[in-house]
Amino acid sequence: MSRTLAALASLVLTVLGVAVLSSPDCAYACSCALPPGTQKERVERALSNSEAVFSGQVTAIEKEAATGRHPGTATATLRVSEVWKGPERGTLEVSTASQGSACGFPFKEGREYLLYAYGKHGLKVDLCSESKPLSIAEADLTVLGNGEKPTDGGGALNDTSGIFPARALLGLLGLAMVASLLVVVRLVRTG
Numbered sequence: 001m002s003r004t005l006a007a008l009a010s011l012v013l014t015v016l017g018v019a020v021l022s023s024p025d026c027a028y029a030c031s032c033a034l035p036p037g038t039q040k041e042r043v044e045r046a047l048s049n050s051e052a053v054f055s056g057q058v059t060a061i062e063k064e065a066a067t068g069r070h071p072g073t074a075t076a077t078l079r080v081s082e083v084w085k086g087p088e089r090g091t092l093e094v095s096t097a098s099q100g101s102a103c104g105f106p107f108k109e110g111r112e113y114l115l116y117a118y119g120k121h122g123l124k125v126d127l128c129s130e131s132k133p134l135s136i137a138e139a140d141l142t143v144l145g146n147g148e149k150p151t152d153g154g155g156a157l158n159d160t161s162g163i164f165p166a167r168a169l170l171g172l173l174g175l176a177m178v179a180s181l182l183v184v185v186r187l188v189r190t191g
Contacts, residue, residue, distance in 0.1 A: 032103065032128035043143040046130035050116040052086025052123055054078075054147070055134055057112045059091075063098060072098035076107040078115075082147035086117070090150040094123045103127040114140055 035042050047053055056078035066072040075095045080088075094117055097104035103126040107113070112134035117123035125131045130140065 039139045040143050042130060043140050046116040047085060047144070050085060050118055050129075051120060052092070052117040053084040053115070053144070054080050054086060054092065054117075055082045055112060055114045055137075056080040056092065058107050058109050061107055061109055066098070074098050074104065074107060078113070080150045081112070083150060084144050084147040086123075088148055088151045090152045092123060094125055096125050105129075105131060 035045065037045070058076045059079050060077040061074055062077075063074045064072055073095050074097075075093050077091060077093050080090055080092055094115060096107065105125045105127055113131060114134050114137040115123075115125050115131045116129045117125050117131075118129070132140070
């Protein structure tokens with residue numbers, strides 16, 4: 001009987017472990033100090049320190065779960081409306097730490113943003129940049145002036161709906177449950 005209880009405890013712990021490890025909302029500290037200077041000075045500094053500065057609407061968000069010591073990430077695909085610096089493409093992808101962890105930027109599908117992105121190998125943003133929803137970026141837009149329209153017109157967007165990772169997670173959960181069940185059956189037969 002004790003082997004059966006041990007096997008059931010193993011099954012429960014396996015399921016709980018998979019559920020906890022697959023949760024992208026791990027708690028990480030984040031603190032950002034408001035940079036010194038006037039709004040104009042902050043915008044000019046952010047412009048010069050960024051690889052890309054553009055506005056656009058989020059058309060899709062793909063999330064990847066945290067692994068080990070690395071926080072999860074979210075990659076937003078944006079339909080670009082105006083560019084002040086960087087690639088003049090109709091769609092751009094920008095990654096950030098998952099919302100709620102490691103200063104991740106809170107992208108929402110369908111919302112428009114003014115982004116100050118960094119990174120030479122893939123654009124990134126975080127809460128500590130001057131990035132913000134376009135609806136509250138009037139002061140920045142006044143300093144930035146008129147930007148350029150993207151040159152490729154937007155093009156077709158890839159499907160980044162995140163359906164495959166959710167199915168993969170369910171598959172892994174199913175495999176873990178089957179493996180635990182096989183352990184239980186074997187322990188019951190030998191006990």
